[in-house]
Amino acid sequence: GENVEQHPSTLSVQEGDSAVIKCTYSDSASNYFPWYKQELGKRPQLIIDIRSNVGEKKDQRIAVTLNKTAKHFSLHITETQPEDSAVYFCAAIEPDNYGQNFVFGPGTRLSVLP
Amino acid sequence: EPEVTQTPSHQVTQMGQEVILRCVPISNHLYFYWYRQILGQKVEFLVSFYNNEISEKSEIFDDQFSVERPDGSNFTLKIRSTKLEDSAMYFCASSDEGWDRGLGYGYTFGSGTRLTVV
Numbered sequence: 001g002e003n004v005e006q007h008p009s010t011l012s013v014q015e016g017d018s019a020v021i022k023c024t025y026s027d028s029a030s031n032y033f034p035w036y037k038q039e040l041g042k043r044p045q046l047i048i049d050i051r052s053n054v055g056e057k058k059d060q061r062i063a064v065t066l067n068k069t070a071k072h073f074s075l076h077i078t079e080t081q082p083e084d085s086a087v088y089f090c091a092a093i094e095p096d097n098y099g100q101n102f103v104f105g106p107g108t109r110l111s112v113l114p
Numbered sequence: 115e116p117e118v119t120q121t122p123s124h125q126v127t128q129m130g131q132e133v134i135l136r137c138v139p140i141s142n143h144l145y146f147y148w149y150r151q152i153l154g155q156k157v158e159f160l161v162s163f164y165n166n167e168i169s170e171k172s173e174i175f176d177d178q179f180s181v182e183r184p185d186g187s188n189f190t191l192k193i194r195s196t197k198l199e200d201s202a203m204y205f206c207a208s209s210d211e212g213w214d215r216g217l218g219y220g221y222t223f224g225s226g227t228r229l230t231v232v
Contacts, residue, residue: 034221036157043205043223044157089157101147101159101170102221 002027004092006105013080014113021108023090024072030092033073034102035064038087047088048075080112116140118224120206126230127196135191135227137206146189147207148181149223150174157205163189196231203228 003026013019025033031052036044050057050064050073057064061080066073077084087109091102119138127133139146148160161171163181171179180192189208193200206224 038157041203041228043225045223046221101162101172102149102157103159104157106156 002030002092002103004090004103004105006090006108008108009106010109010111012111012113015080015082017080019075019077019080019084019110019112021075021088021090021110022072023074023092023105024070025092025103026071027092028068028071032093033064033066034091035062035075036089036091036104038089038107040086044089077110080110082112082114085110085112116222118206118208118222120204120224120227122227123225124228124230126232129198129231130195133193133196133229135193135204135206135229137189137191137208137224138187139189139206139208140210140222141187143208143210143222145169145209146181146183147209148191149205149207150202151205151226152202160191160204193229196229198231201229201231 004023006023011019034049035047037047038044048059048062048064050066052068055066061078063076064073087107089107090105093102118140121136125133146163149157150160151157158174159172160175161181162169166183178194182190203226205226207221209221
């Protein structure tokens, strides 16, 4: 089955700097890669996603890049703000699965320091 | 915006007791899921449900777990005899057809039920 790794596990940046979180996946047939932001005790919230037919997608300060050959995808947050502090999870969808369940990475705790 | 609703938000139960966690998926969604998140760890898939049957389950989803869609609106997760290690946040999710092709509302998580087994 699919395996998703994520680095770093913790990341501290100064407010205004950029943050980059990287994920790798194992199954080359995976075709959908969402990123979720989870604040303490709350549900994962989708912040951006990318499909395998796209190399890059941007939404304001957030961007995601996908390298299908290398089987890795990255989340980029520019001009970070204190409210960006949270745990971020990448995920990949298990292909050929009628239930379409996600496999999540282990998470990155991002701290944006004022 | 449509929501996935979960009740209760927090449940405390004694080891060995049965618990039922309830979810109301988005009304036109067809696929339903349960995930688990042990405190400080990643979100783990438990089970997916489609067309009134389980479509996939993980290794975590052993004989102590069961799911049901009793009345066309609720989707429940039952843990038959809870263990201490079942303490976690349980998230329900639902999705509609074609969400992964950019159609419909997409894949939506509920706000979770925190289960504490004592």
